[in-house]
Amino acid sequence: MSPLVATSLAKRFKGGLPPSPPHPATIQTVGGRRWPYRYLELCRATCGDRFTLYPLDRMPMVFVSSPQDIRDVLTGNPAKLHPGAGGRVIAPLIGEHSFMLLEQEDHVAGRKAIQPAFHKEMVRRQAAALVDAVDRTVESWPHDTVIELQPRIRALTLGVILRIIFSDHPRQLTALQHQLMGMLAVSDTLLLQGPRLRHLPYWRGVWRRFLEQRHRVDQMLYSLIRTRRAEVDRSHHDLLDLLLDAHAADGAPLSSREIRDNLMSMILAGHETTTGEVAWTLQLLAHNPEAQSRLAAELDCDPNTDYLAATIHETMRRRPVFAFAIPRDVVAPVEIGGFTYQPGVQLVACTYLLHHNPELYARPHEFEPERFLDSRVQTRTWLPWGGGRKHCLGRHFAMFEVEALLRSVIEKCAVRPVGSRIERPRWRSAIIVPGGGCQVVLHARRRQAGGGMLTVGRKNGSKD
Ligand code: HEM
Structure with missing residues (x-):
């Protein structure tokens, strides 16, 4: 159903939907784009837990929290709520045949084929x-000068996921x-969210460049698929x-196109998310020197300190890359929380608002890793991985990678902020990342036997 038809249908049923903030559609669109976290909070303050x-x-999108x-x-019920359709924003990147965009048994079959590559045991083997x-990589980063960490982290995590997918490092991987x-630079524009922009003069050129780059990427992926298919005895044990070897729900082997789309899905999901979450953690640590000192001191004593996981859990609460799970399209009437939703609307599980509910989290806007130290995370109130049959398929791998990156940075460096405020959030395709690229200054740090942090090199006093 087209968004226009859906909106006019939903307006007719307006009485049957939760309230909406008193802003026209343009303001709602701009508010959500420009101030993603803050606009959600404003809507809840105006309309309550559902809007x-x-x-x-x-x-129309109904947010619940x-x-x-x-x-x-x-x-x-996946026959009434379609999560695949809710991911269509990224279809130009991952392709229409990606398992992430499929529904019901097609989706389940796709997940099943991919899951073993990100199982805990496989992650352990790659460790x-x-x-x-x-x-x-972390050792190669310059010290004592302002650097933008996000592109550097992205290059690293992209390299890592490519090696997991195509284990044997063929020469083509660098290219x-x-x-x-280059191709994923489109994620920083509004072109994925706003298809109509693609027809405007300036944006037409940007979109054309993206399509050319995507074509070149596709040629490389098809070449890798062809070469591997031709091997008589395949034993790489990679994705x-x-x-x-996988089959679709109807038992047919996957076509090269389906394999390409699933590879792209895992490339995208497997590096943009961890990049964003590491960048947010480093922003939060740079601006919370006490938490950083404690983490450094604890890592000096024990590289597996609980404080590392607590810091990551708290970042995923305070600055989640996904402000909400993948929207679910209503395709048959469904009753939730006393409302009966009709086809033509999307239901959005807003985990950001859940994580900032003062009844569930004391001082929700403070960064306090300690809150996750003594208690296990509660799956009722802490859901950065989403849930149900779409829940994050790469979460063990993600946690391992984020921990490895943070451990390495904090063991080697003191991270100092640039400016007095944490960077404002910015959309990058379907996720939210630090808007300035995570600018910080790194100083060399020497490990202290009894814990505590010793900064070596020039100190960035005014910015501390
Ligand atoms: C800190 C990093 C990450 C976060 C916060 C995260 C979070 C999420 C969330 C919220 C969803 C949607 C769940 C839903 O709608 O219910 C999701 C789905 C998914 N994630 Fe992650 N993710 C991360 C890293 C990764 C990594 C590293 C991979 C792959 C190696 C991955 C693979 C996927 C896939 C394939 C899906 C879609 C599953 C499906 O369609 O069934 N994610 N993730």
Whole structure:
């Protein structure tokens, strides 16, 4: 159903939908784009735990944020709530045949084929190589000068996920990585969210360049698929092997196009998210020197300190890369929280608002890793991985990679802020990242036997 038809249908049922903030569609669209976290909080302050937004170019979106509503949306009947359709914003990147965009048994079959590559055991096998790549990269970062960390982290995480997908490091991987970095630059524009912009003079050129870059990436992916298919005895045990052996729900082997789309899905999901979350953690640590000192001191005593996981859990609460789980399209009437939703609207489980509910988290706007130290994370109130049959497929790998990166940075460096405020959030395709590229100053740090932090080199006093 087109967004226009959906909006006019929903307006007819307006009485049946939760309230909407008193802003026209343009303001709702701009508010959500420009101030993603803050606008959500404003809507909740105005309308309560459930509200409806009518963004331009999209179906009406009903945001829910109580633990019960969120649970009901995430675990709702997949014949009534379609999560695949909710991911269509990234379809130009990952392709229409990606398992992430499919529904019901097609989606389940796609997930099943991919899951083994990111199982805990597989992650353990990759651990040493990953830690080595992380340490070498972090050691190469310049000290005592302002640097933008996000592109550097992205280059690293992209390299890591490519090695997991195509384990044997073919020469093409460097070229593929380069082309992908160019192609994914489109994620920083509004072109994925606003398809109509693609027809305007300036944006037409940007979109054409993206299509050319995507074509070059596709040629490389198809070449890798062809070469591997032709091998008589395949034993790489990587994601490409798994996909070549996989079958769709109807039992047919996957076509090269389907394999390409699934590879792109995992390349995208497997590096942009961790990059964003590491960047947010470093921003928060740079601006919270006490938390950083404690983390450094604890890492000096124990590289597996609980404080590291607590810091990451708190970042995922305070600055989640996904402000909400993938929206679910209503395709048959469904009742949640006393409302009966009709086809033509999307239900959005807003985890950001859940994580900032003062009844669930004391001082929700403070960065306090300690809150996760003594208690296990509660899956009712802490849901950065989403839930139900769409819940994050790469979460063990993600946690391992984020921990490895943070451990390496904090063990080697003191991270100082640039400016007096944490960078404002900015959309990058479907996720939210630090808007300035995560600018910081790194200083060399020497490990202290009894804990505590010793900064070596020039101190960035005025910015501390
Ligand atoms: C800190 C990093 C990450 C965060 C916060 C994160 C979070 C999420 C969230 C919220 C969802 C949507 C769940 C829903 O709608 O219910 C998701 C889905 C997904 N994630 Fe992650 N993710 C991260 C890293 C990764 C990594 C590293 C990979 C792959 C190696 C990955 C693979 C996926 C896939 C494939 C899906 C879609 C699953 C499906 O369609 O069934 N994610 N993730």
